[in-house]
C-alpha cells in the first residue's frame with residue numbers, strides 16, 4: 362500500500378519549520394527533496410569509495426567505477442533503454458538537450474531544414490535550438506498550444522513535413538501540467554524521416570517512462586527533480602545516432618588516441634562524457650531510482666494524479682482565480698493567478714505560512730505571452746505531498762485574497 366506518512370519519514374527536510382509553521386513544500390517542479398537513502402548513498406561514497414573512475418587500477422578506483430556503472434545500468438532500466446550504450450550522464454536536462462542541438466544539430470542541419478518545437482517549451486528546449494538554427498540556417502517552427510493547454514495536433518500534422526529533420530517537445534509541461542502525446546509526435550516525425558527528442562524533465566520523476574514504447578530517438582531528464590542530487594541528469598539516445606554524431610566536449614576520457622594534430626573518440630557512452638564526471642551525484646541518482654522503483658512508478662503517478670486533481674478542483678473554487686492547463690490528463694502541478702495580486706506578492710505571503718510555491722515565468726516566457734500574463738503562481742506536488750497540504754494551501758490563498766482585496770484597482 363502507498364503509505365505517505367511512512368514515505369515522509371524518509372525525507373528529513375520535511376520536518377523543517379519556516380518560522381513557527383511546518384514547511385509545506387510545493388515547489389517540486391523546480392527541484393524535489395531528497396530521501397535519507399540518497400543522502401546516505403552520497404556520504405557512503407565519499408566516506409568509503411571516493412576515487413576517480415575508469416582510470417586507475419587501485420581498489421577505490423575499481424569500487425567507484427563499479428558503483429558509477431551500476432548507476433548507469435539502473436537509469437537505463439528505469440527509462441526502458443534497451444542497453445546502456447546510449448545512456449549518457451550529463452549535468453541535467455539542459456545539458457542533455459544542448460548536447461543534441463550541438464553535436465547532432467550542427468553536424469546534420471542545413472540551410473532550409475526545419476526543427477519543430479512547441480509553443481510551451483522550457484527555455485532549455487528552445488534556446489539551444491535557436492543557437493543551432495543561427496549557426497546552420499535551419500528554421501524553427503512551433504506547434505501551437507490550444508486554449509485548454511493541449512497541443513494543436515492538426516497543426517502539428519501540417520507543420521511536420523518533408524523539410525523537418527527534428528521534432529523536439531516536452532513530455533509534460535512545467536506550467537500547464539499537460540501531458541503531450543509524444544508517441545504520436547514521434548510517429549509523425551518518423552513518417553517524414555525526422556528524429557524525435559523528448560524533454561522528460563517533468564515526466565521521468567512522476568510517471569513510468571519507457572523510451573522504447575515512446576518511440577523517441579533522444580530522451581532527456583534531470584536527477585534533481587526525481588529525488589537525486591543536483592548536477593546530474595541523463596541523455597538517452599539511439600546508439601546508432603550517437604555514433605554518427607561528433608563529440609560535444611573534448612578532454613579526458615572521451616578519446617581513444619590523441620596526437621598533436623588529431624584525436625579519435627572513445628566508445629559510447631564515454632565519447633560524450635569528457636573529463637571527471639559527477640561521480641557521487643550519478644551514484645546518488647542510482648539510489649534515487651532504487652527508491653522510486655521501490656515505491657513503483659505506477660503508484661507514484663496514481664498518488665500525484667489524485668492529488669493534482671484534488672488541488673485543481675479546490676483551487677478552481679477560489680473566487681476569481683484562473684487556473685491553467687487541461688482539466689484532465691494532467692500531472693501533479695497547478696499554475697494559477699489571482700486578480701489584482703502579483704504572483705510574487707502571493708508567494709511571499711504564502712511563505713509566511715510556511716508554504717513554498719513558485720512564482721514567475723517558470724523559464725517559459727513564450728508560453729506566458731501566449732497565456733497573456735507576465736507570470737503565474739505554481740504549486741507542484743510530489744510523492745510525499747498530502748491532501749492536508751493542499752487544504753493548507755487553499756486556506757492560505759483564500760486569506761491572501763482577503764488581505765489584498767483593499768488594494769484592488
Ligand code: PLP
Pocket residue numbers: 390391452453454455456483485486531533534535560562563583
Ligand atoms: N525542461 C523542463 C520541462 C523543465 O521543467 C526544466 C526545469 O525546470 C528543464 C527542462 C531544465 O532542467 P534543468 O534545469 O535540470 O536542466
